[in-house]
Amino acid sequence: MSEFLTFNKSKAYIEESSQHLAGGVNSTFRTGMQPNALSFTSGEGAYLTDLDGNKLIDYYLGMGPMILGYNPTSIKQAIQKGIEEGIFFGAQNKHELIAAQMINKLVPSSELVRFCTSGSEAVQASLRLARAATKKNLIIKFEGHYHGWFDNVLWSNKPSLQHAGRRDNPNLVAWTEGQDVHSGDSIVVLPWNDIDLLKKRLSKNDIAAVIMEPAMCNSGGISPKANYLKKTKEACKLHNALLIFDETITGFRFAPGGAQEYYGILPDITILAKAIANGFPVAAITGNKKLMSLLTQGKVVHGGTYNSQFLSMIATVKTLENYSKYNFHYELNNKTIFLKDGIEKVLFDEKITSILSSFPGFMFCGFGTNKQPIEYRDLLNLNNEMYSSFCLEMIKRGVRTLERGAWFISIEHSQDILEETIEIAKHAIVALKTK
Numbered sequence: 183m184s185e186f187l188t189f190n191k192s193k194a195y196i197e198e199s200s201q202h203l204a205g206g207v208n209s210t211f212r213t214g215m216q217p218n219a220l221s222f223t224s225g226e227g228a229y230l231t232d233l234d235g236n237k238l239i240d241y242y243l244g245m246g247p248m249i250l251g252y253n254p255t256s257i258k259q260a261i262q263k264g265i266e267e268g269i270f271f272g273a274q275n276k277h278e279l280i281a282a283q284m285i286n287k288l289v290p291s292s293e294l295v296r297f298c299t300s301g302s303e304a305v306q307a308s309l310r311l312a313r314a315a316t317k318k319n320l321i322i323k324f325e326g327h328y329h330g331w332f333d334n335v336l337w338s339n340k341p342s343l344q345h346a347g348r349r350d351n352p353n354l355v356a357w358t359e360g361q362d363v364h365s366g367d368s369i370v371v372l373p374w375n376d377i378d379l380l381k382k383r384l385s386k387n388d389i390a391a392v393i394m395e396p397a398m399c400n401s402g403g404i405s406p407k408a409n410y411l412k413k414t415k416e417a418c419k420l421h422n423a424l425l426i427f428d429e430t431i432t433g434f435r436f437a438p439g440g441a442q443e444y445y446g447i448l449p450d451i452t453i454l455a456k457a458i459a460n461g462f463p464v465a466a467i468t469g470n471k472k473l474m475s476l477l478t479q480g481k482v483v484h485g486g487t488y489n490s491q492f493l494s495m496i497a498t499v500k501t502l503e504n505y506s507k508y509n510f511h512y513e514l515n516n517k518t519i520f521l522k523d524g525i526e527k528v529l530f531d532e533k534i535t536s537i538l539s540s541f542p543g544f545m546f547c548g549f550g551t552n553k554q555p556i557e558y559r560d561l562l563n564l565n566n567e568m569y570s571s572f573c574l575e576m577i578k579r580g581v582r583t584l585e586r587g588a589w590f591i592s593i594e595h596s597q598d599i600l601e602e603t604i605e606i607a608k609h610a611i612v613a614l615k616t617k
């Protein structure tokens with residue numbers, strides 16, 4: 183019998199479900215995983231159990247939301263109680279008010295909140311709001327930053343160097359077939375972390391908003407340069423453009439108030455999602471009263487049948503309660519640093535050229551270069567194939583890691599689990615080297 187885990191039942195499941203579900207999955211981003219996409223039967227704490235009965239230490243965290251771990255008791259109990267009162271009213275409920283009050287207290291730039299059900303939707307609302315507020319149309323986005331899967335923002339997410347064009351005037355590179363080519367007409371793409379290029383483009387005074395991940399977590403794990411966010415904010419103000427922080431990943435993770443608290447720079451509009459409700463489909467757009475009042479006056483349309491869904495709002499309140507615990511983020515950060523240092527030591531000892539970075543609850547690891555990246559194009563030197571083989575060696579040994587190098591860490595990743603992960607990483611690297 184093999185000493186390694188096998189995933190044959192998941193494989194068979196995906197094959198069967200492919201007869202009924204397109205590709206056997208419900209998101210493009212769930213395909214192409216090694217050894218194959220998995221189907222899960224349960225989750226508890228930092229673990230997921232798959233159809234084959236494998237209990238895996240999980241660093242996907244459902245692509246980020248499960249910061250409290252899988253199936254936390256407090257949420258489970260609140261939902262069990264709440265479901266006695268109802269499922270969905272398609273109207274206002276007491277929990278949405280409490281959730282909004284909590285967000286306004288936690289997130290420094292937030293005065294008014296609107297809920298929706300996904301980060302992608304919240305991004306769309308933010309762009310509409312920015313255009314309405316500035317009476318301008320163009321949006322600046324950055325190479326390598328992801329803002330959801332809709333046509334108008336699915337530009338230059340991961341262009342090859344061949345297609346990316348000149349660094350100081352990048353091409354807009356579409357990600358998918360079928361993308362409306364005209365949706366790029368309102369988008370300007372720039373390299374991130376270059377204040378001079380940004381200022382130069384803003385000086386034409388035709389930009390409605392600059393949208394960014396305040397730390398680039400969808401491609402690598404790249405910090406903003408010192409003062410980059412501050413100078414960006416100043417330049418936006420000077421040229422009457424709004425600054426949108428897409429805190430879908432960083433929100434509530436980097437700090438109770440997200441990256442804006444972590445870096446001390448407040449945007450005009452904030453997108454919140456993922457860690458807002460620990461797995462329930464909730465996102466939010468927030469800003470100051472003046473700006474958000476465009477929504478209240480009905481001047482800017484924002485809809486969504488399932489917005490502030492009753493049970494999701496209960497989960498939001500129960501999730502947000504954790505972020506005002508004084509040591510939550512301290513602990514989350516310590517766990518992340520412990521894991522990063524441990525993996526870094528393994529890679530150093532085994533002489534694997536690599537880069538690592540970490541923020542509270544998020545870590546990035548890439549192979550093939552030791553030059554710390556500053557922008558998306560620097561990541562094109564990474565050896566993604568080798569990293570993907572590493573992930574395969576990890577999952578065979580019981581640790582599930584994302585092949586794009588991101589690691590999401592929850593409050594349930596205990597010291598023992600982190601130590602076990604580091605030990606397994608050592609074995610995985612040795613196996614990789616002997617291949």
Ligand SMILES: Cc1ncc(COP(=O)(O)O)c(C=O)c1O
Pocket residue numbers: 245299300301302303305328329330331395400428429430431455456465
């Ligand atoms: C920064 C960022 N913005 C937007 C989105 C889209 O969010 P959703 O998948 O909830 O639509 C994501 C998803 O990963 C994201 O990371």
